[in-house]
Amino acid sequence: MLSTILAVTLATAACATPFTGESSIDASTAQGPLATHDARVATVQLTTGDCSSDFGVSTDIGGSWTPDGRVPESGSALATDGVEAAPAQLLAIVADQLHLPDGATVKDGVLVVRDGVIVAAGEVDVPEGARVVRHDGHVTAGLVAPYSAGYLPSDESNENTRPFLPDGRVVYGFDPELPRLADALEQGVTTIVLPPAVSQVVGGRTGVVKTYGGHVVSRGAHLALSMGSQAANVTRAPTSYGGMVRALDGLFTEPQGAYAEVASGNLGLMTYVSERHEVDRALRLFARHGLKGALVGPSLAGELAERIAESGCSVVLPTPDLVPNERERDAMVALFEAKVAFGFWLNDPSRYRSSAITALRAGATRDDALNSITSTAAKIARVGTSVGQLARGFDADFVLWSGDPLEFTTTVEAVYVRGELAFGGDQ
Amino acid sequence: MALGFLSTFAATSAATLVLVGNAPTTGALSTQQDDGPRTSWTVTADAIYTATGTVIENGFVRVSDGEITAVGRGKIKGDFHVAAITPGLVEASSGVTIGPESVEQDSESTPHISVEEGLDLFSTRWARELSGGVTTTMVSPLDRNVLGGLPVVLKTGGGEPTMDDRVLRTGVGVRACMGSEPSSGNSPVFGRAFGIFNRRPTTRMGVEWVFRRTFYDALRARKDADFTFEGVETVYQVLDGELPLIVRASPRLDIITALGLKQEFSIPNVVIDGAAEVLPEEEAIVASGVSLILAPLTFDGNTGADRAYMAWNTPARMAERGVTFALSGGSSRNDDLGLALQPGHAMRGGLAADAALAAVTIVPARMLGVDDRVGSIEQGKHADLVFWSGAPFQYTSSITGVMVSGELAVDPRHGEEL
Amino acid sequence: MFSLEPTGRLKAAFLGTALATAAIGPFTSTALAQANDALVIEAGRIVIDSETEIEDGVLVIEGGRIAKVGKRSEVEVPWDAQVLGGPEFTAFPGFVEAYSARGMDRANESIDVAPFLDVQDSIDPINVYFQDCLRWGITSINVQQGADCVIGGRGRLVKPVGITIDQMTVRPHFGLVLSADPKRGKSRATQAQALRESFSELHRYLEDLVGSAREDADLARREAKAQGRELEGEDAEGRAFKSAATWSVDGLELVPRGAIDEKQAPLLDLVEGRTPAFIHCGGPHDVHIAIDVARENGFLERTTLVLQPACWKAADVIVEAGVDVVHTGSLIHRETDPVTGDETETFVLDVYRDKGISFSLSSQNSSTTSLWYQAARAIGHGLTRAQAIDSVTIAPARALGLEAHVGSLQTGRLGNVVLFSGDPLATTTWVEHVIVEGEHVYDRSKDPRNRILIEGEDPFDNLRTDG
Structure with missing residues (x-):
């Protein structure tokens, strides 16, 4: 593996201040690909997107990673600044049912893709010269997982020497060759949030990546906090909820660095909380500092739904059982009724879509249920303006379903990532 | 019914009867609130033990919006009738915490960190305490630190499980712990991986040293402007008597240590919690003026805390000697009633019934500084009531109902007995 | 073994108890030899059983058993008997x-x-x-x-x-x-299986024994003889298998009971x-x-x-x-x-x-x-x-099959009596005296452990020299 070519094309020339506002720790971690992948690094192309201070919006701040330095065969997804990779090619999907962002489903809808990006979707004409794929089923945006567990090489998510590591970036532990990514892809999941482990209070920054092609959508979408019991670890400070809260209160009072970015809204906030008292504690902390973000893990926080709604937080629920127990279901219903934006964990990929079906069965609207694994999930992941919807300007990540994606009997027939056939299909 | 101390006060109670507003002839006027559980009631009883020194025979308690609006004598029609009513019990030494996460152990001395963040208001343990008649409780950080932090006093029920609805008072005192608990589990550095437990005391002298160092540091910080440490302000408050030092000391040697520390630093306000081997140091305790939260009495005298032994006449002796003491049930409500059995045990050891009642109601309420709101059945206080099937605290009696802030947590009308 | 005749064995037990009493010492005050071995218990209340109580009663124990019980005015009391109790006590059957x-x-x-x-x-x-x-x-x-x-x-x-x-x-x-x-x-499942298997094994074992006996190859008996264990009495005889079990062993009478090994014998007792x-x-x-x-x-x-x-x-x-x-x-x-x-x-x-x-x-x-x-x-x-x-x-x-002997204070029952200081189940009541088979074996005022426990007495007080 050491013989692997270290062909790192850092596009930092185009980016004068690649890590604005970050501490020196982060500057060094910016070299992370060299440090962490030195045994097997291939091509890393950092795009200008990394300069963006707005981590939550549409700019594609990813790059592309291919093993062994080879350029991906299709070459179509590699539109990067200043580098014209391949001639533009039009792809048109004609679907029996095309799911559009407003919840509408268009019969015989057309999705037009160029350079990995959607240029048109809906009742439009098939452009001339386009390669046409006809699909006798539903087409939705690729599924987005706003939180995941087990999609990093083991231990790479837990920097257990530092309970507070605001500038750590999980994305440097991202291994595009991890087999589980392909499993997720086969279930229609195209974008996932990689969070740091929940055993540290401030675990680092989440990354948002594609399950195919090694694309990195965001190198730092959220600051990840853990206010779960796992973070109150008796082998180091803090060992208690009191210590944890006290430390966080200190960090968010006249915040610096990452904490300031979170306070100003430039950086998202993703907080792991499991028990109800942990949710309550997080909400009180948020109220003191004017924070909001995604609450990850509160499967039973039904009683707190109103307060969560008032706080403006969204919720990422652990994968519910196919037939959730009464209490889990009541909690879901309470969240739906309080109009809290919700998504689900990605754990076992084969059960990811069924989370949305469970939500539907528990009383969520069809739109909310489908959005919970697409557009809402993307918004929670703070990449809501680039993935999760079939709309002009969005990444051409989509799934060709055999039928209605909210039916158990439906299967994935093909998955496209950035306009490239990533799984299935024989077209 | 054993209304032992009833007759003494019956006459005065009639004279001091306070009726607020109109005395209606029917009790059905209690209004039902639009949302949330009902918090207005009129309850009648054969005997009402008010914990103010009176017992009202054939009386009633009127409750409106969670507060007691009238207590009186006379046969009126109420919402329901019970054999006896006592105030909601006040537990001064609760074991309801979420465990080790309730105390910050990265330092052995964290006097300034509140246990508030270490609470789980959704725990089923609150309901368990509540059904055992405990409506107010103090919760301290788990005793893993020498100076563990700031306890809080809160209600076990009523309203929503939020800090706003439940917490009665913070700044009750500073928790300290003598004895083996803060040193257990610690180890010398040698031969073990370095961890936070390496630098903590492993013996009683180590525990005491940590305590004394903290207080000497505070004394130094007062004089030396350049010297300070986290939590020093809290230690000042203890030194100035603004915050009581609530120190856990069960066996005799720890009680001696606690009394010694009080003297060494002239700490004005000390409460000894979990006090068990009290009688051997009776004279010193009386002389020191400390208050006691007694360990739970057990049938074989073994309190389970540091193998401390507690004789059954301890509460009675303390009453004789004029020492302020509260009884506690700790986290003993596992098999049966917890705190609610302790007055019976104390009476078995010779304590008078009225003192036994006070020791689980108004005395701990006063000790915790919440006697303006709870601890007795008086107009204007929280409607925290315990309903009994017979004479309170008799082993043959049971708690048939519990009201907290006017809400019926255990409804005596449906036979939901414990 | 349980003797219904209050003579012989109980007399011996009585002596034994007395010795024990002497050893335990502080618990009791009973003098060893009374002219009359009767004990008279007086109580303000006698709880005979859950249904019957006697006010101002008296109870006479003779030979370890309750000879008389009734109102004080109605029961004749031996003039030379030891008397215990008084109107402040409640007598209650031993638990x-x-x-x-x-x-x-x-x-x-x-x-x-x-x-x-x-x-x-x-x-x-x-x-x-x-x-x-x-x-x-x-x-x-x-x-x-x-x-x-x-x-x-x-x-x-x-x-x-x-x-x-x-x-x-x-x-x-x-x-x-x-x-x-x-x-x-x-x-x-393992537990249930082990439980059932024990009885299956007993069954097989007994059938084997019977089989051996039928073949006149009574090994167990021979072994016992070889070891010099002569079987006598009931052990030397066989007895038919009598049980309500769903299985049976024909011909068990051929096997002397003493030949059944000590692991299986208790199980057979159970089954029979x-x-x-x-x-x-x-x-x-x-x-x-x-x-x-x-x-x-x-x-x-x-x-x-x-x-x-x-x-x-x-x-x-x-x-x-x-x-x-x-x-x-x-x-x-x-x-x-x-x-x-x-x-x-x-x-x-x-x-x-x-x-x-x-x-x-x-x-x-x-x-x-x-x-x-x-x-x-x-x-x-x-x-x-x-x-x-x-x-x-x-x-x-x-x-326990002992209702004729214990569990109430009716005449003929063993003289097991507890004297409470008040109502037996009241919070402030204590066990003051215990009488077992007519023997006064416990007196709270002389129980040192109780004094430490209840009265907070310092057990080392008398060892201190500074006092």
């Missing part, structure tokens, strides 16, 4: 402990099937448990092994008086303890209904297994179930089987709803009472404390006074 695995040096054996053991080898007469029994007024105790074995050893009925096991013994080789409750690390069975059940599923095994092997009639709190859920099965139960552990069974997380509490005895099951309490579990206290709490939780008193007196006596 009966239906099952206890305490008072032993390790109550559990690690072998799964160990019927050849006998608790006489592990009972420790000076164990503090027996002292505590006196303190709390327990005068009859069924000591059995703990619940760790599938089939444990033989138990023994004792009184908490004496410094040797012989002195304490009321009835030796009494009962056999079985467990349907798997010990830690074992599955319920010659000794009672005490079967532990940890939860409702165990109850089914226990009852099935007892029924299949013919000893259901002599079975008492020793139940943990959760077993109330099997109440219907218990009713159908018609067995008595001993409730051990907490009076309250607490469960957490796995879905809502809410706790529910069930007062177990309520269920047994409502279903008509005869239940006894037990102070087996020390944390729940002694019988009088549990009886009082049971009233607190909803039993009537009569039901609560029965559950610690006559119900355990009946479960």
Whole structure:
């Protein structure tokens, strides 16, 4: 593996201040690909997107990673600044049912893709010269997982020497060759949030990546906090909820660095909380500092739904059982009724879509249920303006379903990532 | 019914009867609130033990919006009738915490960190305490630190499980712990991986040293402007008597240590919690003026805390000697009633019934500084009531109902007995 | 062995008790030799049983048994008898402990099937448990092994008086303890299988013995002879297999009973209904297994179930089987709803009472404390006074087959009497005196441990020199 070519094309020339506002720790971690992948690094192309201070919006701040330095065969997804990779090619999907962002489903809808990006979707004409794929089923945006567990090489998510590591970036532990990514892809999941482990209070920054092609959508979408019991670890400070809260209160009072970015809204906030008292504690902390973000893990926080709604937080629920127990279901219903934006964990990929079906069965609207694994999930992941919807300007990540994606009997027939056939299909 | 101390006060109670507003002839006027559980009631009883020194025979308690609006004598029609009513019990030494996460152990001395963040208001343990008649409780950080932090006093029920609805008072005192608990589990550095437990005391002298160092540091910080440490302000408050030092000391040697520390630093306000081997140091305790939260009495005298032994006449002796003491049930409500059995045990050891009642109601309420709101059945206080099937605290009696802030947590009308 | 004639054995026991008394010393004040061995107990109230009470009564114990009981004005009292009590006391039948695995040096054996053991080898007469029994007024105790074995050893009925096991013994080789409750690390299925297999093995063993006897190759007998063990009396004879078991052994009369080995003999006693069975059940599923095994092997009639709190859920099965139960552990069974997380509490005895099951309490579990206290709490939780008193007196006596001897203060019963300072179940009442078989064996004013416990007396006071 050491013989692997270290062909790192850092596009930092185009980016004068690649890590604005970050501490020196982060500057060094910016070299992370060299440090962490030195045994097997291939091509890393950092795009200008990394300069963006707005981590939550549409700019594609990813790059592309291919093993062994080879350029991906299709070459179509590699539109990067200043580098014209391949001639533009039009792809048109004609679907029996095309799911559009407003919840509408268009019969015989057309999705037009160029350079990995959607240029048109809906009742439009098939452009001339386009390669046409006809699909006798539903087409939705690729599924987005706003939180995941087990999609990093083991231990790479837990920097257990530092309970507070605001500038750590999980994305440097991202291994595009991890087999589980392909499993997720086969279930229609195209974008996932990689969070740091929940055993540290401030675990680092989440990354948002594609399950195919090694694309990195965001190198730092959220600051990840853990206010779960796992973070109150008796082998180091803090060992208690009191210590944890006290430390966080200190960090968010006249915040610096990452904490300031979170306070100003430039950086998202993703907080792991499991028990109800942990949710309550997080909400009180948020109220003191004017924070909001995604609450990850509160499967039973039904009683707190109103307060969560008032706080403006969204919720990422652990994968519910196919037939959730009464209490889990009541909690879901309470969240739906309080109009809290919700998504689900990605754990076992084969059960990811069924989370949305469970939500539907528990009383969520069809739109909310489908959005919970697409557009809402993307918004929670703070990449809501680039993935999760079939709309002009969005990444051409989509799934060709055999039928209605909210039916158990439906299967994935093909998955496209950035306009490239990533799984299935024989077209 | 054993209304032992009833007759003494019956006459005065009639004279001091306070009726607020109109005395209606029917009790059905209690209004039902639009949302949330009902918090207005009129309850009648054969005997009402008010914990103010009176017992009202054939009386009633009127409750409106969670507060007691009238207590009186006379046969009126109420919402329901019970054999006896006592105030909601006040537990001064609760074991309801979420465990080790309730105390910050990265330092052995964290006097300034509140246990508030270490609470789980959704725990089923609150309901368990509540059904055992405990409506107010103090919760301290788990005793893993020498100076563990700031306890809080809160209600076990009523309203929503939020800090706003439940917490009665913070700044009750500073928790300290003598004895083996803060040193257990610690180890010398040698031969073990370095961890936070390496630098903590492993013996009683180590525990005491940590305590004394903290207080000497505070004394130094007062004089030396350049010297300070986290939590020093809290230690000042203890030194100035603004915050009581609530120190856990069960066996005799720890009680001696606690009394010694009080003297060494002239700490004005000390409460000894979990006090068990009290009688051997009776004279010193009386002389020191400390208050006691007694360990739970057990049938074989073994309190389970540091193998401390507690004789059954301890509460009675303390009453004789004029020492302020509260009884506690700790986290003993596992098999049966917890705190609610302790007055019976104390009476078995010779304590008078009225003192036994006070020791689980108004005395701990006063000790915790919440006697303006709870601890007795008086107009204007929280409607925290315990309903009994017979004479309170008799082993043959049971708690048939519990009201907290006017809400019926255990409804005596449906036979939901414990 | 239990003597119905209050002469011979009891006289001997009496002497033994007296010796024990001398050894325990501080507990008693009784002079050894009374001109008349009768003891007269006077009490403001005599609780004969849960139904009958006598005001201002007197009770005469002669030869260890209650000779007379009645109003003081109506009972003739021997002029030279020792008199105990007074109007301030309430006399109450000695409490009966239906099952206890305490008072032993390790109550559990690690072998799964160990019927050849006998608790006489592990009972420790000076164990503090027996002292505590006196303190709390327990005068009859069924000591059995703990619940760790599938089939444990033989138990023994004792009184908490004496410094040797012989002195304490009321009835030796009494009962056999079985467990349907798997010990830690074992599955319920393994436990049930081991339980059933023990009886299958007994069956096979007996058939083999009969087969051998028929072939005149009575090895066991020959072996016994070779070892110089001559079989005598009943041991030398065979007896037909008599059992209500679903299986039978023809020709067992060919086998001398003494030839049956010591592992199988106790099981055969069980199967033939010659000794009672005490079967532990940890939860409702165990109850089914226990009852099935007892029924299949013919000893259901002599079975008492020793139940943990959760077993109330099997109440219907218990009713159908018609067995008595001993409730051990907490009076309250607490469960957490796995879905809502809410706790529910069930007062177990309520269920047994409502279903008509005869239940006894037990102070087996020390944390729940002694019988009088549990009886009082049971009233607190909803039993009537009569039901609560029965559950610690006559119900355990009946479960042990001793209702003619203990559990009430009727004439003819053993003179086991507790004198309380007031109402037996009131909070502030204490056991002041205990009389066992007419012997005054406990006096609270002379109990040093009690003085430390209740009066906070410093046990080392008299050792200090500065005083």
